[in-house]
Amino acid sequence: MPRQITAYSNPLVKHVRDLRDKRHRRESRQFLAEGLRILTEAHETGRIPRLLFFAAASAHHPLVERLIAAVEGAGGEAIETTPDILSKLSGKDNPQAVVGVFDEFATPLDTLDRSKAGIWLVAERLRDPGNLGTILRTGDAVGAGGLILIGDCVDPFSVEAVRASMGALFTVPVVRSDWDAFLAWLRTGPGTLVGLSLQTEHDYREPAYPAPTFLLTGNEAQGLPEDYEAACDLLVKLPMLGKADSLNAAVATAVMAYQVLASQRG
Amino acid sequence: MPRQITAYSNPLVKHVRDLRDKRHRRESRQFLAEGLRILTEAHETGRIPRLLFFAAASAHHPLVERLIAAVEGAGGEAIETTPDILSKLSGKDNPQAVVGVFDEFATPLDTLDRSKAGIWLVAERLRDPGNLGTILRTGDAVGAGGLILIGDCVDPFSVEAVRASMGALFTVPVVRSDWDAFLAWLRTGPGTLVGLSLQTEHDYREPAYPAPTFLLTGNEAQGLPEDYEAACDLLVKLPMLGKADSLNAAVATAVMAYQVLASQRG
Known part of the structure; x- marks a missing residue:
């Protein structure tokens, strides 16, 4: 009662x-x-x-x-x-x-089974809880295996992140890791690490994205550090036709994630 | 001084x-x-x-x-x-x-030159200022001709919308209109009205999107009203592989806008 x-x-x-x-x-x-x-x-x-x-x-x-x-x-x-x-x-x-x-709950990195999904999302130093929640929501939609948070990211359990995730916090595993541990784990098995970058001429629609693809999104204001970009198997860019040189982080992640999904579905 | x-x-x-x-x-x-x-x-x-x-x-x-x-x-x-x-x-x-x-500034609907851009964004009853600003930012990136706000949308001049637009409020024309006036104007010239919908079997990657395409995004919680969907030339859906049946409105708009851009660039 x-x-x-x-x-x-x-x-x-x-x-x-x-x-x-x-x-x-x-x-x-x-x-x-x-x-x-x-x-x-x-x-x-x-x-x-x-x-x-x-x-x-x-x-x-x-x-x-x-x-x-x-x-x-x-x-x-x-x-x-x-x-x-x-x-x-x-x-x-x-x-x-x-x-x-x-x-609260946590998923340790080494419990992830990378063969379970074709797309994995990775975000580093994400600052905005709305972006984090929105990325989780997109992750649910594209069937991502999980979201791996690198470095000092905003708390996925903040009220704003939970709200923006629209429940995806409960359906998409969230892992917290540092960069070195993530990279070491990634290289123990198959996986293509793809970074969005301004420092490349590769349009995001050119490559095939084999499963599992790990999509790396950088900090909202600064993008990816140079050494993170250097560690990627592939850097791609989205066309930017206007005045600005970047998209919202959750938007860029979603456009990429749907491209990877399309590539893997053939 | x-x-x-x-x-x-x-x-x-x-x-x-x-x-x-x-x-x-x-x-x-x-x-x-x-x-x-x-x-x-x-x-x-x-x-x-x-x-x-x-x-x-x-x-x-x-x-x-x-x-x-x-x-x-x-x-x-x-x-x-x-x-x-x-x-x-x-x-x-x-x-x-x-x-x-x-x-404040305003762009009247009848001053838009639809031949100037291949993509136009249309949003109805958008409630979240962050979404509005983010959609403007995406509009800048894809070279959209403008954002047409239908019905009771959040104020594009709110601090949150201006901030999320990252300056795109100044580069992407924003028009406020009601549905009937927009539809009447649209039908005075070329233009394909495309709605995102759950009520269709058409995958968003199937169609070609001729210029000018008008991308219609519905209210965050309710999506598009039935009669708005009926007025569209084309309804398409995004794959949703998870538990949820929808994406964040700004995310869905961006994934669609980049698909239209890719279709028009060939």
Whole structure:
């Protein structure tokens, strides 16, 4: 039987609100995900929140009922609360039906099976949580095996990244690694490392991209470091016909990922 | 000779800060753009700010000097201020070297020359300013003739949209229209209207996309209304191999735009 929390001063409410803060996430190793669609997707992949907040008005929605049962069955807690607290938890005027608190999870690099997918995404020093989430969402769409984050990337469990991923945080494995460890692992098996670069004459549509292809995206402002480019098997560029010399990082990754997909599907 | 403002309570500072607010933008018909790169790009396209704020430390940067001269030559005002005020104006911890206040501008639909570009972007009820700016940035990259906003779209002059556009707001014409007026205008000349849809079996890589192609992107949450899809010459879909049934709107637009570009370049 779910308990009710209606006081904003409740310590559990404070804990959940604090999960927007990186330090609090790091200490608690938990994160926030919102919305019936995303939480249902999480459930289907076997991720069940520790805490589930829901509004009384949606308590009898079949998907909410299923989530409540799953949370309680897994030893978590389902908590009925007010629309006002829900909207404060999610930081949105328009409150979601449900807000969930999940334990963070991690995929070690050496557990990846590169034969399982033709496309793998690799991003280095990604700064924008929206870009990270959007890249995950694209990764889900192209059937990518995972997203490998190199160096000091933004936290994939930040509220903005989770939101932009539209649930793909739960379906696309995320690995954190440093560059040397990644490169060493990559070279223990097959894999073409492809970098987007301004320092090349190769149009992105020319090459074939054999499976598995690892698509490397650089930092939003600076692109890839020179030695990272030197380590690539292939550098390609996208046509830039206007004034600017670069695309948004998530956009460039997506255009490339769909090209790789097309190349591999023949 | 630029005057100095060092008091946060100065009414001009308040006016500029209030430009983050939609109502204040609508009343004043002005908007905010930040950063040396974007303001220099604006200048090169002939857009000069009414007000230019710069930090004393960057007053002798050649690009800043050129901007100050341009602003004063056009009857605007250049104002030296503190890093603290600059960072409050831009709402960022890391202050930009310059912040400019521009008059809003508009491109009427019937002034567009569709023969000038092979790709035109059309978005309906776009809600996210980051998506709008990112679509403009992509439009610049693919040489799009313009972005036509249909119906109740987010404000292209919002700080987030301007920022995400990385200057493309100044290089890619933005038109606001309603659907009926757009469709009537479109049908007065050549033009293939292409919609991204889940209700079709046509893969996006099958068709040729003759110039001018008008790429129609729907609302982030709901996609295109049925009657909009019915008005399209062509509906296409992107492969979606994962759990999700859609991509981020700016990502989908970019993947399509690069496919149209490739099709037209042969």
